[in-house]
Amino acid sequence: MKIVTVIPGDGIGPEVVESALRVLEALGTDLAPDVLDHVNAGTYRREGTALSEADFARIAASSATLLGAVGDPSLEHTDYVRSVLLRLRLGFDLYANYRPVRLWHDRLSPLRDAAHRGIDCAIVRENTEGLYSGVGGAVHPSSPWETAIDADVSTHHGVSRILDFAFSVARHRVCMVDKANAVRSGGSLWQRCWEAAAGRHPGVAASHLYIDAAAMRLVTDPGSFEVIVTNNSYGDILSDLAAALAGGIGLAPSASLNGTTGFGLFEPVHGTAPDIAGTGTANPLGAILSAALLLEHLGYDDEARAVRLAVGGAVAAGRVTPDLGGTLGTADATAAVLAAL
Amino acid sequence: MKIVTVIPGDGIGPEVVESALRVLEALGTDLAPDVLDHVNAGTYRREGTALSEADFARIAASSATLLGAVGDPSLEHTDYVRSVLLRLRLGFDLYANYRPVRLWHDRLSPLRDAAHRGIDCAIVRENTEGLYSGVGGAVHPSSPWETAIDADVSTHHGVSRILDFAFSVARHRVCMVDKANAVRSGGSLWQRCWEAAAGRHPGVAASHLYIDAAAMRLVTDPGSFEVIVTNNSYGDILSDLAAALAGGIGLAPSASLNGTTGFGLFEPVHGTAPDIAGTGTANPLGAILSAALLLEHLGYDDEARAVRLAVGGAVAAGRVTPDLGGTLGTADATAAVLAAL
Ligand SMILES: CC(C)[C@H](C(=O)O)[C@@H](O)C(=O)O
Ligand SMILES: CC(C)[C@H](C(=O)O)[C@@H](O)C(=O)O
Numbered sequence: 183m184k185i186v187t188v189i190p191g192d193g194i195g196p197e198v199v200e201s202a203l204r205v206l207e208a209l210g211t212d213l214a215p216d217v218l219d220h221v222n223a224g225t226y227r228r229e230g231t232a233l234s235e236a237d238f239a240r241i242a243a244s245s246a247t248l249l250g251a252v253g254d255p256s257l258e259h260t261d262y263v264r265s266v267l268l269r270l271r272l273g274f275d276l277y278a279n280y281r282p283v284r285l286w287h288d289r290l291s292p293l294r295d296a297a298h299r300g301i302d303c304a305i306v307r308e309n310t311e312g313l314y315s316g317v318g319g320a321v322h323p324s325s326p327w328e329t330a331i332d333a334d335v336s337t338h339h340g341v342s343r344i345l346d347f348a349f350s351v352a353r354h355r356v357c358m359v360d361k362a363n364a365v366r367s368g369g370s371l372w373q374r375c376w377e378a379a380a381g382r383h384p385g386v387a388a389s390h391l392y393i394d395a396a397a398m399r400l401v402t403d404p405g406s407f408e409v410i411v412t413n414n415s416y417g418d419i420l421s422d423l424a425a426a427l428a429g430g431i432g433l434a435p436s437a438s439l440n441g442t443t444g445f446g447l448f449e450p451v452h453g454t455a456p457d458i459a460g461t462g463t464a465n466p467l468g469a470i471l472s473a474a475l476l477l478e479h480l481g482y483d484d485e486a487r488a489v490r491l492a493v494g495g496a497v498a499a500g501r502v503t504p505d506l507g508g509t510l511g512t513a514d515a516t517a518a519v520l521a522a523l
Numbered sequence: 524m525k526i527v528t529v530i531p532g533d534g535i536g537p538e539v540v541e542s543a544l545r546v547l548e549a550l551g552t553d554l555a556p557d558v559l560d561h562v563n564a565g566t567y568r569r570e571g572t573a574l575s576e577a578d579f580a581r582i583a584a585s586s587a588t589l590l591g592a593v594g595d596p597s598l599e600h601t602d603y604v605r606s607v608l609l610r611l612r613l614g615f616d617l618y619a620n621y622r623p624v625r626l627w628h629d630r631l632s633p634l635r636d637a638a639h640r641g642i643d644c645a646i647v648r649e650n651t652e653g654l655y656s657g658v659g660g661a662v663h664p665s666s667p668w669e670t671a672i673d674a675d676v677s678t679h680h681g682v683s684r685i686l687d688f689a690f691s692v693a694r695h696r697v698c699m700v701d702k703a704n705a706v707r708s709g710g711s712l713w714q715r716c717w718e719a720a721a722g723r724h725p726g727v728a729a730s731h732l733y734i735d736a737a738a739m740r741l742v743t744d745p746g747s748f749e750v751i752v753t754n755n756s757y758g759d760i761l762s763d764l765a766a767a768l769a770g771g772i773g774l775a776p777s778a779s780l781n782g783t784t785g786f787g788l789f790e791p792v793h794g795t796a797p798d799i800a801g802t803g804t805a806n807p808l809g810a811i812l813s814a815a816l817l818l819e820h821l822g823y824d825d826e827a828r829a830v831r832l833a834v835g836g837a838v839a840a841g842r843v844t845p846d847l848g849g850t851l852g853t854a855d856a857t858a859a860v861l862a863a864l
Contacts, residue, residue, distance in 0.1 A: 253704065259714060263704045292742055294635040313654075313675060318708040324715075328679040330708035334654060338669040361756070363594065363604045367659040367671035373600060374665075394763035395794075401633055401742070401767040415702070419760060422735035426742040453736075 184480060187244040188217045191266075193454025194464035195222075195250025201466030201516040202248060202473040208520055209485045211477070216244060223254035226262045233266050238273060242445075246476050249449040250469060255456055268316060271309050274445050276438035277340065278347040279307035279417060280475070281451060283424040283434060286497040290429025290506060293404075301404035301428050306348040307417020309438050311340045312368075314414040336368035336413070338375060345379035347441055348411035355387040359396045359412035359420065372413070393419075400424055425451055432465030432505045433497075435472035437479060448476040462511045465503040467493055470519060492522035525821060528585040529558045532607075534795025535805035536563075536591025542807030542857040543589060543814040546833075549861055550826045552818070557585060564595035567603045574607050579614065583786075587817050590790040591810060596797050609657060612650050615786050617779035618681065619688040620648035620758060621816070622792060624765040624775060627838040631770025631847060634745075642745035642769050647689040648758020650779050652681045653709075655755040677709035677754070679716060686720035688782055689752035696728040700737045700753035700761065713754070734760075741765055766792055773806030773846045774838075776813035778820060789817040803852045806844040808834055811860060833863035 188203065190196035196219070203215055218237055226232040241247055252266045270276070282304040285291055291299035318332035348356050358376045362369025380388035391399060393416045399406065400420065404427050410420060425434035434451035450468030458464055471493060478486035501518035502508035510518065529544065531537035537560070544556055559578055567573040582588055593607045611617070623645040626632055632640035659673035689697050699717045703710025721729035732740060734757045740747065741761065745768050751761060766775035775792035791809030799805055812834060819827035842859035843849035851859065 258704065259711065261707060264707065268705065292635055292639075294633055298633075313702075314705045316707070317672075318675075318706075320708050320712065322679075326679050328712055330677045330712040331658075332675040332706045332709050334659075334673040334675055336671045338667050361654075361759075363599065364609065364655045364759075365659075365673045365756075366602060366605065366657070367661050367673050369673075370600065371661065371669055371671040394759050397738070397760050397764045398767040398772060401764065402771070415706075415756070416760075418702075418705075418735050419738050419757075423738045423742065423764070426739040430743070431739060 183212045183214050185216050185244040186213050186476065187241045187247045188215045189221045189247060189249040190217065190219050191221065191250040191252040191454065192223045192254050193251055193456050193459040195252065195454055197459070197462070197464045197512050198450060198466045198469035199248065199250040201512060202469040204516055205470050205489060205519060205523070206473055208523055209488070211482055211485060213480070216240065221266060223257055223262060226257060226265070231265060232262065233269055241270070242274070245480060246445065247447045248473060248476055249447060251450065251452060251454040253454045264316065268314060270447055271438055272316070274443070274447070275310060275440050276445070276447055277308065277310045277343060278439045278441060279309035280351065280437045280439060281305040281307065281421040281434065283421070283428045285428045286433060286494055287429070292427065298403055298405060301424065303404070303407040303424065304351060304409050305417055305421040305424060306344065306351065306409055306411040307421060308340060308344040308413050311335045311337060312414030334365065334368055334415070336371050338371065341372055341375040342379065343441065345375055345411060346382070348409050349379060349383035349386050352386050352409040354408055355389065356409045356411055357389045357391055357396070357407055359391050359393050359410055359416055361393050363392060368413070396420060397423060400427060421451060430505050431468070432503065433467050433471065435468055435475050437472070437475045439479070446476065446479045448472040462513065463503055464512050465505050466512050466516045467502070470516070488523060492519045495522040524553045524555050525586040526557050526584070527554050527817065528582045528588045529556045530562045530588060530590040531558065531560050532562065532591040532593040532795065533564045533595050534592055534797050534800040536593065536795055538800070538803070538805045538853050539791060539807045539810035540589065540591040542853060543810040545857055546811050546830060546860060546864070547814055549864055550829070552823055552826060554821070557581065562607060564598055564603060567598060567601070567606070572606060573603065574610055582611070583615070586821060587786065588788045589814060589817055590788060592791065592793065592795040594795045605657065609655060611788055612779055613657070615784070615788070616651060616781050617786070617788055618649065618651045618685060619780045619782055620650035621692065621778045621780060622646040622648060622762040622775065624762070624769045626769045627774060627835055628770070633768065639744055639746060642765065644745070644748040644765065645692060645750050646758055646762040646765060647685065647692065647750055647752040648762060649681060649685040649754050652676045652678060653755030675706065675709055675756070677712050679712065682713055682716040683720065684782065686716055686752055687723070689750050690720060690724035690727050693727050693750040695749055696730065697750045697752055698730045698732055698737070698748055700732050700734050700751055700757055702734050704733060709754070737761060738764060741768060762792060771846050772809070773844065774808050774812065776809055776816050778813070778816045780820070787817065787820045789813040803854065804844055805853050806846050807853050807857045808838070808843070811857070829864060833860045836863040
């Protein structure tokens with residue numbers, strides 16, 4: 183029996199996690215969920231912290247974690263999100279954020295040119311350093327002379343391992359994205375690590391784009407990408423952009439992996455969507471596809487494939503939530519996947 | 524007589540600048556160009572610097588600068604681009620990078636949904652601090668322990684003035700974009716300056732998006748934006764993305780302004796495009812529309828309007844370069860604008 187810790191979180195998080203758990207259950211594997219439903223904004227508000235050391239240990243003892251979404255409008259000016267999401271990513275050194283993006287049905291593309299709609303790529307986002315490392319501070323706070331600095335940190339260790347990870351998941355080509363022409367210190371390091379990594383993987387075509395050009399290229403020719411590897415900040419932006427080009431963030435899954443320990447955190451790319459939380463209309467497919475990534479990661483390849491086939495069937499049949507042009511609520515959209523399983 | 528210093532630069536820079544100068548000339552204003560055609564990659568390669576102190580003084584003595592594009596594939600691993608472009612932006616404290624984006628013709632939109640194609644907004648990009656400030660360095664360089672840090676610097680002074688600039692150019696609404704949920708020090712400063720700035724401009728609706736959500740929203744509902752104000756890095760990315768949604772970067776102009784001295788640098792958003800340099804097919808409209816921004820800035824409002832009308836006419840008639848679906852070369856596309864003037 184393998185334990186999967188589950189963090190429903192806030193907003194639509196609990197709703198979509200419930201859908202994903204129903205799918206996992208229907209597969210009849212030996213995975214056993216251990217739900218930490220107190221890790222949320224309410225706990226943070228009451229106790230000043232939402233993820234305790236005991237929670238952390240419970241997660242560490244499990245095989246993987248499935249997370250819904252974390253965040254709350256009333257806590258925007260606090261470190262709540264960082265104290266859960268970034269704490270997990272940094273605490274477990276989940277350096278590889280893997281975000282596959284695929285156009286599940288032509289109908290879902292926002293692009294006009296039928297020949298350029300196809301998108302089937304993966305964003306590999308460095309997940310432990312860069313601008314989200316948490317290194318920074320301010321002098322003269324709350325004065326007219328306040329100067330805030332957030333460090334964009336890149337290490338040879340961190341850059342090399344994420345580049346190698348990208349090559350390891352690519353079949354044909356990897357595109358590295360940075361801004362070495364303007365951001366010199368990290369840019370230079372990424373460029374040198376990139377040349378070395380490309381040399382270690384001669385069978386895969388290696389190309390490079392600056393982040394501004396990459397954002398444009400995603401819109402004009404998304405099909406030209408297979409694996410995009412980039413830093414924490416650009417990966418955040420490009421993965422949401424790519425998701426929008428594949429029909430919306432409601433469908434996008436992600437895995438945050440530690441290549442050494444094998445531990446993984448699986449979560450939809452979308453947030454807590456406070457505007458629709460509680461209305462029963464959240465799209466469960468991002469969470470369900472994240473569960474598929476989790477299954478695959480733990481070796482349940484056939485089950486993962488079955489889930490993806492079922493999702494593909496439900497999408498093709500239009501048995502989906504309003505964000506994908508359907509009329510179903512969360513429960514019915516989940517039932518459509520379960521029926522197709 | 525007002526002197527406009529002109530830096531053609533590299534790649535297609537000289538070609539599109541020539542087009543813009545022909546348009547300026549045709550208007551018969553008292554603007555006199557002073558061309559610095561040695562500020563380019565060749566000079567940097569020979570002398571180790573492309574923009575001398577004498578050039579800097581010549582520019583300082585002029586009313587404004589028109590720039591083509593700066594960069595060279597063979598100098599990618601040097602500080603060439605920074606030593607010209609960033610030197611000008613930082614040296615003249617051109618803190619407000621103003622990038623209007625407009626869909627000149629429905630045909631040019633890459634978006635499928637006719638109701639959501641329209642885009643008519645401006646990206647106001649902070650242009651002197653943030654991640655492009657040049658503050659940074661590395662320890663243990665060229666070793667397996669190399670750690671590179673680029674500082675994302677935000678000052679109360681810098682953030683406040685760019686927010687005020689954004690409100691000053693907005694009629695109805697400004698959207699501020701940051702990543703305060705993950706990048707805490709600068710995020711917190713931007714949030715507080717934002718609240719204060721919104722308070723100073725009660726007549727304009729103020730909204731906020733995180734950068735990942737903003738990138739998505741640009742694709743799904745570009746028409747919802749009027750003015751977007753953000754930091755140096757996000758402004759770089761969003762302005763290219765917005766340009767792609769308005770038919771491509773070939774059409775996008777920009778102004779880098781110092782609100783105190785009134786000095787301005789005007790340049791197309793596109794780069795040197797080495798792949799098409801010398802082929803006579805570069806789109807001159809980004810440079811021509813940058814000249815229109817320059818005209819407006821120096822008080823030639825009628826002339827600026829005439830140039831925009833002429834560009835609109837040429838685009839509507841399809842008398843444009845291949846990137847916009849036309850068949851004309853740079854010279855003929857320029858002639859089409861001149862004819863419409
Ligand atoms: C060339 C590069 C440094 C520059 C920038 O990012 O500022 C360019 O992309 C731009 O947007 O003007
Ligand atoms: C909530 C936020 C901190 C997070 C991130 O940017 O990492 C989210 O946008 C994501 O992409 O997982």
